[in-house]
Amino acid sequence: MPSASAEAERLRLELKRKQELFDTLMEASYDGLCLIAADGTFLEMNAAFERITGLKRQDWIGRTLEQMRTAPGITRNSAALQVLSGSYPATTLVNIRGGEMILVTASPHFNEQGELLNIILNVRNITQLNYLKYQLEQRRGQAKLSEMEELSSAYLRDKIRSAGLGEFVINSPLMAKVVSTVVQIADFDFTVLLEGETGVGKGVMAQLIHRLSRRAPQPFVEVNCAAIPENLVESELFGYEAGAFTGSLRTGKKGYFEAASGGTIFLDEVSELPRAVQAKLLKVLDNKLVTRLGSTTPQRLDVRVIAATNQNLRELVKQGLFRADLLYRLEFVPIFIPPLRERREDIKALAYLFLEQFNREFGMDKVLASETLARLGQADLGGNVRELKNLLARLVLACEEKEIQPRHLLAELERRAEPIAAAGPNTVREPSAAPDDSRPIKARMEDAERDILTRCVAECKSTYEIAARLGMNQSSVVRKLKKYGLRCANRR
Known part of the structure; x- marks a missing residue:
């Protein structure tokens, strides 16, 4: 058996440990805590009690509730006094300095014989709690808003995926707003005017509108108004009858509007239409009728019109180059697609998208260094998505x-x-464009690919060396050399 002195030491250490635990709990509590003896004497209070009530520990430890009741500025309706008089828990609301309200709860603590040992006071600043509750609700509201934005983004991505246009980057709030508008109006046959700089993606957005509409199974006819010779614009758009003009087909020809019957016609660079054709286009839009060149019989049209421009049409109206009435008719739903410099959040995702696409197309496995990606995000891409x-x-x-x-x-x-x-x-030209930028990007890329391979053939001794230099599979190199009629002098 342990000696009496050893047992006493053990008990002393146990008591010390419990006292330290009690002190820790008292000081860690956000609520104000105060311990009062059965005779009403203040025994202990924590820092939170001092902060909430304004009472100081050094002023009140050892003093009594009765003394507090007679002190100036102290409430007479004491929860602790109610416990002393009735031995049951009591709660009161107390108005303290600055109009703040505190909730005071007094809980009696009894011994085994049912005698009152002490009273535990718990105080909470209701004003502060209400403010904390308000802040919490605000944060919850923000979290809910963020959750709603995420759900909205997921919904937009699902809609785009259903349109079958592959990957579609909408990381920036500006583009999310544009796509949201497109989704909302897609199934209504409103005339849409897409505005934005060269290369922002007006053509892709027009396809998205068509794919999301009830007209999706029907034709989508894209017309570059600037690419049609001025003397042929009317016949190309509206068609012509046999013998309508010298050089016309003997069978006549459908125009783009007839070819788009039941579907959508996309008039890109609509600002380039001659004034005379603008007048006829306005009539077609108003009456839903088209008359072929050389004919007097109008045909009923069922077609949706989407137009696009990189020009300020209102400024062209002021200059007399574009009809005001046609502008009003086209911009029933105007949608502005922001340039890439205003939605730089999209650049990283677009860069990865294009990198993956070209790696797959050219049989390569290139990666972007993180610093390259960072600099790309700050680059001046005047040609927007197309230039990227x-x-x-x-x-x-x-x-x-x-x-x-x-x-x-x-x-x-x-x-x-x-x-x-x-x-x-x-000199006025599209920023960062090649001299023959009117050609499809695939044709331009094939020229670049041919030039690079031609240089490699002259400098390398084998297809394996070319593959190592370009980071390609050797089989891909062989296939591409065959495609362009190239070969290494010492090919193996």
Whole structure:
């Protein structure tokens, strides 16, 4: 058996441990806590009690409830006094300094014989709690709003996926708003005017509207109004009868509007239409009738019209180059697609999307260094999404290393800037565009691919060496050399 002194030491240490635990609990509590003896003497109070009530520990430890009741500025309706007089728990609301309300709860503590040992006071600042509750509700509201935004984004992505247009980047709030508008109006046959700079994606947005509408199974006819010779615009749009003009087909020909019957016609660069054709287009939109060139019989139309422009049509109206009545008819639903510099949140996702696309298309496995991606996000991409896509294609093809470094990006950006500077200050051209930028991007990429492979054939001794230099599979190199009629002098 342990000695009496050892047992006493054990009990002393146990008592010390419990006292330390009690002190820790008292000071850690956010609620104010106060311990009062059965005779009403203040025994202990924590820092929170001092903070909430304004009473100071050094002033009240050892003093009594009766003394507190007679002190100036102290409530007479004491919960602790109610416990002393009735031995049951009591709760009161007390108005303290500055009009704040505190909730005071007094709980009696009895011994085994039922005698009152002490009273535990618990105080809470109701005013502060209400404010905390308000803040919590605000945060919950913000969280709910964030959750709603996430759900909205997921809904938009699902709608886009259902349209079969593949990946579609809508990371920025601006683009999310645009796509949300498109989703809302897609199934209504409103005339839509898409506005925005060259390369922002007006054509893709027009396809999205069509794919999301009830007209999706029917034709989507895209017309570049600027690419049609002025003397042929009317016959191309509205068709012509046999013998309508010299050189016309003997059978006549459907126009683009008739070809789009039941579906959607997309008039890109609508600002380039001649004034005379603008008048006829207005009549077609108003009456839903089209009359072929050389005919007097109008045909009923069932077609949705989407127009697009990179020009300020209102300014063209002021200059007399565009009809005001046609503008009002076209912009029943105007949708502005912001340039890439105003939605830089989309650049990273677009870059990864195009990188994956060109890696797959060219049989490569290139990656973007993180610093390259960061610089790309700050680059001046005047050609918007189209230029970004073109730029990624060039980087994938031209970079001889697996990882595309910032120096590769800077070199390509400098190369693109040279023709613009050489053209002179008075030359107007699309930023960062190649001289024959009107060709499809695939044709331009094939030219670039052919040039790079031609250089590699001259410098490398085998298809394996070319593959190592370009980061491609050797079989892909062989296939592409065959495609362009190229071969290594010492091919193996």
